[in-house]
Amino acid sequence: MDTLSKTQIESELAARLPSYKVTCTLHADGTLSAVLSGPDTDNFAITGIVRAHYHGAEAIARLANEILREMVLSRQAMRSDRMHAPPACASYEPGRDR
Incomplete structure (x- = not known):
């Protein structure tokens, strides 16, 4: 089966x-990058998708599931980072190292 075109992948x-x-x-090396722009400036980009691995509707459904899974994992990591961020140093004094 032929590899899907950029337009077909976008619409699917x-x-x-x-x-x-x-x-x-589409990139010269046969890979694909996808940028998903959502509501409220919710954006997600995925690169290095090997187009040759995705033929037909079933494979596109698998790609969409993989992208959704990556989005969920990314958001979970971002939340975790925010929860464990060090507190701002309110008593910082320039020139004082300790």
Whole structure:
């Protein structure tokens, strides 16, 4: 089966991820990058997608699931980082190292 075109991939992903505008870029090495722009400046980018691994509707559904999983993992990591961020140093004095 032929590899899907950029337009086909964008429309298939957009149909499966309806709250996001999907913009894809094809690269000379045969990989694909996808930028998903959602509501309230919620953006997510994924690069290095090997297009040759995704043929047909079933594979596009798998790609959409993989992207969703990466989005969830990324958000969980961001929340975790925020929860464990060091407190701001309110008593900082320039020139004082200790």
